[in-house]
Amino acid sequence: MSWRLLTGHQLCRLCLFRKPQPALKSKPSARVSYETDSQSNKENMRTVERLQACSVDIRKIRRLKAWVLLEDDTYVEEIANILKELGANKTVIASILERCPEAIVCSPAAVNAKRKLWQTVCKNEAHLIQLIEQFPEPFFTVKDQENQKLNVQFFQELGLKNVVISRFLTTASSIFHNPVENNKRMIGVLQDSYLSLGGSQANAKVWLLKLLSQNPFAVLSSPTAVDQILKCLQGQGFTNSQVLQLLSKLKGFLFQLxxxxxxxxxxFTKTTFECTDDELRQLVVNCPVLLYYPAPVLEERIQALLKEGISMAQLRESPMVLELTPQIVQYRIRKLNSLGYRIKDGHLASLNGTKKEFEANLSKMQAKQGRPLFNPVASLSVEE
Incomplete structure (x- = not known):
């Protein structure tokens, strides 16, 4: 019998068919507990009123994180004042509190400590409030403050620019909650891996900083995972130089496989492209997504391309098109078709690139197509 969720109406109907059970006598203590629980589920009206005074839409908080309104101890005015001191206006403050209502249960002292930490990597207070407005949750996650401070100092000493670290704080905040000793150990493992694969000592630091800038989550890998992946690739016949290229092109995501x-x-790649071992390895080095995406994803994308009339020979020449989803490929082919360009008769390079790159290329093709073959202002020689 397949089970599914029942609606409240269905549950009520179901209850009609159940045999009535004798009522249980409630103990006084149970009744008192129920009354206490019921009382604790009521919203803190002081919190609600102060949020409304900040022009916060309470309905949004009820939908998002209603538990905040049940808390006894909140700091609405204090948090709003800290944001105001940083230059946030009333609209910005309301927006932050609506999207991250848990901010009001953070102690002002903890938020001020976080403020000082972020100020060490932000250009000015305007930059700081901009980051908070865009990413309020990382800012108001005030646990592990000392560990976060040590990690910021470590990345600064490593040579990462403050603008990069500030980006990490907002988009990769988990690495700052990782014990600083773990991050230091993984940085050492990554650097040793680069050197063991033939990278030069002179370029090691530059390579490492670039890798971290592209993918800070590489530090959340483990030495065991790094060792397993390197041995796996070497076991497949990839040379040290090829493994190093894959590591650089995949921006450290290699260790998450x-x-x-x-x-x-x-x-899957060898069977699909019908290539030798040497050809396979070169194909993968040229197009690392063949390694990164699982076989079912690659199969789906290849089949979508074949349905558009693209041949396997074209795919083999330009496998980077497999970076694109079937939906993006279909959209781009339609755009090219509208200009009279038939992708199945040409090169797949026209499909490649980011959205910005593709649109720029498309504009050039449109301009070239619309260019007049004659001078429209020149006088015509007409024989009478």
């Missing part, structure tokens, strides 16, 4: 998924992707 599993040896089994890598083997499956390699096996």
């Amino acid at each position: 599993q040896p089994e998924s890598i083997q499956n992707s390699i096996s």
